[in-house]
Amino acid sequence: MIKAQLFPSVAPNTVNNFIDYILDDQFSDSSFHRIIKDFMVQGGMVKDTKSPIRGEFASNGFTNNLKHTYGVLSMARTSDKNSATSQFFMMTSTSPHLDGAYASFGGIISGFSVLNQLERLNTNYNDEPLSKVVIESIEVDLKKYEPSPVIYYNK
Template sequence: MQFTKFIAPLCVAAGLFASAFAAGAAEPENTLILELKDGEVQIALRPGLAPKHVEQIKKLARAGEYDNVAFHRVIDGFMAQTGDVQFGDMEDGYVAARAGTGGSDLPNVPAEFSDVPFERGTVGMARAQDPNSANSQFFIMFAEGPFLNGQYTVVGQVESGMEHVDNIKKGDQANNGSVDNPDRIVSAKIAADQ
């Protein structure tokens, strides 16, 4: 009798745990939490797709490098780009004219392209023309972007808070999405560290 009372709740808990992973939920070690002006955004990082890029993002988040970094390029109907820890920190060293041209003190990461499509909420790594030039910058898709498929590394997917991403201040379409007085990442953390 006691055994049955213990096993039933355990089976229910295991079922909930399994269904969370089946639905794409990430474990805390691979959940990036961005605090934006309007609330929290949870991103399921995908180490199975891009282990080196995910490791780089986690190192930078854990070091506080993404805190106060601007969304320097935001194109309505396309994506919001951030992560320039060199020139984008709005409290320490922000250079509006150079935001989007920097990286971090860590080395660039070689491309980890996959067949995962760029859809609404997909998080990808920004890079220069060289496919192996991704460093710290990333972008969050507002909508589908099939022209990016196989050309940029997918590192994650927004699990919750996409409405806060939608509210990020948009940039000037005529100026490649450059944003005057941009919104920022208030803070970035890995869920396992909370």
């Protein structure tokens, strides 16, 4: 089991979006579908993707100082800076080239051994694990945090 802490003070809409997918139980039975050794493990491809959100990072005009270091959670996206939906990745190394270009929004606080095991899995030429790695569930303990409605990006 991996436990992470989300940082709404760093990327509020990104955190609210992630929580929204969790509360809608969208991640259950999805998988970690992309693994690149010494870089990251990516998951969160869901059946019912919602609209994209605005990328909360410096090259998109948003201050986000959370660096892409080992254990940091960040949103995956296409080349469009405002295309993040449900997919996220967990850093397995420090990757400064992502700082300011991807929305980091949390960090792993326990379960680093699981992350390391995932990173060591054999993959094919598309970085897909040779055996399916299922996300059984993702849960969130909101404590006293009250998520705001997600603000979707309108082009």
